[in-house]
Amino acid sequence: xxxxxxxxxxxxxxDIKKDAxxxxxxxxxxxxxxxxxxxxxxxxxxxxxxxxxDWDNECIKQLxxxxxxxxxxxxxxxxxELKTMRIFACHFSEEExxxxxxxxxxxxxxxxLLNTFDSKKIVSWYVQKCLEEGWGxxxxxxxxxxxxxxxxxx
Numbered sequence: 001x002x003x004x005x006x007x008x009x010x011x012x013x014x015d016i017k018k019d020a021x022x023x024x025x026x027x028x029x030x031x032x033x034x035x036x037x038x039x040x041x042x043x044x045x046x047x048x049x050x051x052x053x054d055w056d057n058e059c060i061k062q063l064x065x066x067x068x069x070x071x072x073x074x075x076x077x078x079x080x081e082l083k084t085m086r087i088f089a090c091h092f093s094e095e096e097x098x099x100x101x102x103x104x105x106x107x108x109x110x111x112x113l114l115n116t117f118d119s120k121k122i123v124s125w126y127v128q129k130c131l132e133e134g135w136g137x138x139x140x141x142x143x144x145x146x147x148x149x150x151x152x153x154x
Contacts (some may be wrong), residue, residue, distance in 0.1 A: 033103040036110070039076065040097050043089030046082065076107060084114050091120040101131050108137055112144070122149055 003009050049055055060079050067077035075081065088110060096102075109130060113123045126149065130140055143149075 028106075029103045032106055035076075035107055036097055036102060037094075039085045039107060039110075040089050040092070040094060042082065043085030043087070044094075046086045047089055050086075080115075081111065084111050087114045091123060102127070104131055109140065112137065112140060116144055122153070125149055125153055 046055075046060070050059075053059075057079070060082050064077050064079045064082055068074070071077060076085075091114070105127060109127070113126050117123050117126075126140065126144070129135065129143070129148075133139075135143065
């Protein structure tokens with residue numbers, strides 16, 4: 001019997017492929033969910049601490065240094081990233097980020113958008129486009145450079 005060509009084998013193989021793809025997406029979304037919530041909590045905490053203690057950029061640099069000491073593999077604890085977490089928490093409430101769609105984008109998308117635009121409306125518009133159109137980071141960057149939001153948001 002030629003197993004690799006049997007209908008039963010091909011069907012089983014296709015089922016495994018489909019399951020593996022779905023599992024990878026689900027794992028990525030679950031990881032993104034946890035990381036996005038962590039980054040929002042850090043950003044929100046920075047907002048609170050800066051208001052209470054008048055922390056300046058030197059405090060953010062020290063926090064970055066201390067966090068990277070314990071988590072050297074996490075580039076998210078660089079000073080610029082910590083500042084972006086603060087912007088993220090300013091723009092979006094915890095309830096807003098709890099929407100499932102937020103988790104389909106990695107933190108790299110958020111970094112790009114939050115460091116490019118001051119407007120929550122524009123950031124949200126690009127997030128929606130990324131989700132609807134399935135844009136990768138390179139496509140998103142190209143669309144930002146083309147200022148597509150100016151033409152389409154009218």
